[in-house]
Amino acid sequence: MTAAPLHMAGERLMLDPAGAVYWPARRMLIAADLHLEKGTAFARRGMLLPPYDTALTLDRLALLRRRYAPAMLVALGDSFHDRAAALRLNPADRARLLRIAEGLDLVWITGNHDPDPPETLPGRSCDELACEPFTLRHIPRDGVCTDPEMAGHLHPKAQVQTRGQTISRPCFIADDTRMILPAFGTYTGGLDVRDPAIAGLYPRGAQLFLLGRDRVFAFRTAPAPRARMRQA
C-alpha cells in the first residue's frame, strides 16, 4: 500500500489509495462522504441491500487510523446518509466508531445529507474548518478558487481508456488550490470528472489520482485536447 505525495499550497499531502488524505504536518486524516447507514436508508425504501456497508466503511477507516496514527480525524461532510442515520447505527458498528474516535480529535464537518451534528457520538461539529493554508468544507466553493480548499460532496470518478476497455475508478481531483476527495463510503457511486459540476471547477485542467488496489494512478484532465489512450 503506497500513498502518493502531492504538493499543494506549500503543503505536502499523502493521497492514500483507500481514498483518504493524510496531512503529515498536522497529523490529520481526512475522509469525505462516508454515507454511513446508506444500506438501511435504502432498506426503508424497499431495497434490501447487503447490510454490511457501515461496518465495511468503518473497518477501512480503522485501518487508516492504524496506518497513520493521526492526532486528528476530519470527516468532510455527508458522513451520515440522512439525519436519522446516526441513530440507526447498530451496537457493533457504534462500537467500531467509538474505537476509531478514541484518543483523537474527531471533527464532523456538516454536509447536505447531515446538516446537524451527530448526537450521542463523540467528536465536535462545524460547517467549515480553517487549517492554514486550507479551508476544509463539504461543498466546494463556486468558480475559481483563490483560497486553498479541500472538499467532498461531488464523489469524483474518472475513466481511462486502455486497450479497448474503459476502466472507471473513484479519484482525487486537484489543481494548485482545490482538492476534491473521492467518496469514502462503501456504497457511494461517483460522478464523472468531465461533468460540468466538476469540470467547471477546474477550467485550467486538473490532476487526477485514480484509486487502485495498492497505489493511486496519476492522470490529468485537460482544458485543451486531452492526452488519451487509443486502442493499442
Place this chain on the structure above:
Amino acid sequence: MTTDLLPDAFATWFAARGWTPRPHQRAMLDAAASGQSALLVAPTGGGKTLAGFLPSLVDLAKHGSSGKIHTVYVSPLKALAQDIARNLIDPIDDMGLPIRIETRTGDTSQTQRKRQREIPPDILLTTPESLALLLSLPEADEMFEGLSCVILDEIHAIAGTKRGDQLALCTARLSRLAPDLRLVGLSATVAHPDAIAAYIAPNGDPARVRRITGAQGAPPEIGILVPEPSGPRDRTLPWSGHMGLFAAPAILAAIKASGMTIVFVNTRAQAELLFDALWRHNDETLPIAMHHGSLDPEQRRRVEDAMAAGRLRAVVATSSLDLGIDWAGVDQVIQVGAPKGVSRLLQRIGRANHRMDAASRAILVPANRFEVLECEAAREGVAEMALDGDPPRPGGLDVLAQHLLGMACSAPFLPDDLYAEVRTAAPYARLSRQDFDDTLRFVADGGYALQAYDRHRKLFTDAIGLVWVRDERVARQYRMNIGTIVEAPMLRVRQRRGGVLGEVEEGFAAQLVPGDTFLFGGRLLRFEGLRETAVEVTPGTGGEPRVPIYEGGRLPLSTNLADRVRRILHDPDLWPLLPVPVQEWLALQARRSRLPGEDDLLVETFPRGGRWYLVAYCFEGRNAHQTLGMLLTRRLERAGAGPLGFVTTDYVLACWCAHEPQDMAALFAEDMLGDDLDAWMADSAMLRRTFRTVAVIAGLIERKAPGAEKNRRQVTINSDLLYDVLRQHEPDHVLLRATRADAAAGLTDLGRIAHMLRRAAGRTVHVRLPRVSPLAVPVLLEIGRERIAHGAGEEDLLAEAEQLIAEGMSESA
C-alpha cells in the same frame, strides 16, 4: 375430424376470400373440441396466427361472450400485439361476430385499463410483462377465472430465455385460476420440439399436448455472394474482419435487382457502418433505411411504416427485425457477415416468405474467408433443416424472486401451495425446495445471514402460515420494476437543437472527448459534451468517426455450424463449392501445415517477431474461446512459457509467448477447467454484468427510471459494489448462485469447452512450423483490433496507461 367444427358463417367467410381452411387450422379446431392444448409448428406466412385464434373465435361465435376474458394472447413484441388486433378485427367485422378484442401493453392508457377492468374484453392481447402485472393485481382471480385459452406466439423465441421463465410462471398461475385452461403454442420449426411442448403442457404434462405441424413452404433459395475479383492480383476476399463493407457495391447491385430487401447484419455497429458504405455508393439514391434497437422508437416506427407502405427498397437491420409483423412486400433477405446459426438464419430468411408456395430468396455475404466456409455450412444446414440451439436451461432464481413478490401482491399464499404451482411451470419442474425457500426469504428480508432488515421486510407470515406483502408501497414498487430485460446503462443521444435520436451505452459515451465524431442512426455526429443523462451532439463534419459498440452484440458460432465448418475443411471433395481463393488457401494450408480434422484438436506453434505463437483450431465460438484463452494463459504461465496475450475468433484461439510452448497434450488436458476457473470467473467483468442483470430482475436494485436521475451519484447504487460486498460476506447468497448459473450457461460456454477437451483427449495434433500457416493468418490479423479483456488485470492496464501517457507527455522526449 368433421367439418361441423367450422360453423357456416366461418365456412362462408373462408369461401368468400377464395380460401379453404388448411389442415392444420382444422386440426387446431379438433384439438380445442377435445379440450387439448396444442403446439402448432409452422413456417411464417402459413396462416399460423389465424389457426391459433380460430377455435376461440368459433367458441365465442357459438356460445357468445361470458363477460369474462375468454382468450389471452401473448406476444414477445408490443407492436405485434397491436398488429394482430388489427388483423383479427377483419374476420370479426366481416362475420358480424359479437367479440371484443383489446390490447394491454405498457402503452395502454389509464382510461383503457380502467375500462378493461370494468368490462373485460373477450380476447386480450398482451405481452409477458403486462400479463405479469395483471396477475399481481388483487382482482386477478376474478379477472381470469373464466379463461378458456392462452395463445403463446413466437414461443420458440421466448422459451429458454428469462422472459420465457416469467411467462411460464404466469401460465402456471393462469392454469391454477382456470383449471380447464388450454394452452396453444405457435412456433417456428425448432430443434427441441419436446421442450417446447413441455413448456406449454398444462401442469407440466407433455402427453396432454397435441402436436400439429403446418405445411412447410417451398425450400428457400440461398446464394452466397463473393464479389468477383477485378483482376488476377485482386485479393478481394478479406482475410479478417466482420463488417463486410468491401461488398457494399455488390450488395447495392443485389438491392437494385430486386424489390424490397432486408439487409440483416450482426451488430448495431455493423449496421451503422454498412448503411454508411451503401449510401456512399448509392448514386441513384435508392430509398435505403436503417433499423436497430438503439434508435429512438419513433424513428423505428417511421421506418416500419415506410416498409409497410412499400416506400423503401432496403432496410439495414439487426435482430430488431428478426421477429414481428409480416411485411408482405419483402422480396429478398441479404445476410451480411456470418449467419452464426442455422435457426437464426432460417428465422431471418423467413422474413421474405410472403407466399407459402414461393421460395424465399436469400443471399449470404461472407465478410472474410473463414466466413465463406461458415456460409457454405449454413446453406447446407438449411437444406437439411438441421436446426441448432440448446435445450432450454432451468429457470432463473432471479425471475422466480420477481414472480414470488408479484404473487404476494395479488393475494396471500401458503408457501407449500405456491411451490407446487411453480413446479408445474416447465423451467421450474426440478426446482428444489431449498432454492424455493431461499428465494422466498430473499424476497422477504434480503436473505442475509445478518438479519438487519426485520423492520423493513417486504413479506411477512401470519399465524396460519400465509405469506402477505407488507403494504401497497411494496406492491407499487414491484409493479414499476416488472420485466426481465435489463439493458446496459444507456445515455440518450440528444441534438443540441432538436430531439432525441436514440441511445448509446454509457461506456461508449465515456470514451468520447468534445470534438470527436461518431456515426449514429446513419448520421455523422459531433460530440459536444455529457449532461448527466444525455450525450449532446451537433451535426458532424469530417474526421474519422467512431462507431458505438454495444454489449452482447455478437452471437457465438453454433455447435451445429462449427461441426459443419470442420467437415468442409477436412474434406477436399467439398471444396469445389468454394470460391477459388478459398480453395487455394486451404490447399496451401494442407501443404504447409495440415488441416484440422473432424474430431481432433490441431495446435500450431511457430516463432514470429521474437515471440512464439500458439494457434489452436477449436471452433467452439468466441465466448468459449475467451474463457479457454484465460485458462490457457495461466497454464502457459505455470509451464514457464511466459504468455503475453491472446486473441480469439469464433474459430480459433491464438496466444503469444516469450518462450516456446511445449507439450500440447498436457496443456490441453481435460482437467484444465478445474484450474483457476472459479477465481477468474468471480473477478471477471462478465460476471459483474451478469450480477447486475440478476440484481435488477430479482428486485435488489431498481431499474433506472428515466428522468429520475437528476442526482444520480446519490440515488443509484453501483451493482459492482454490492457484488463485491456479497462475495465477501455472503458467498452463497441466492443472487450469487443465480449469477453463477447464468454465467455457466451463457457467456462462458463452459459446456462447450468441456466437450471439446473431452473430444480432443488423446487427439491433440501439434504441428511445429517455421513460420505462420495460411489458416492462422486471419486470427493474427485480429491482434490489436480485438479487445484483450481477460488477459491482464485492471491494475496492470491502469499502470500501463499511466506509464504510456507519462512517457508520451514528458518534456524531455
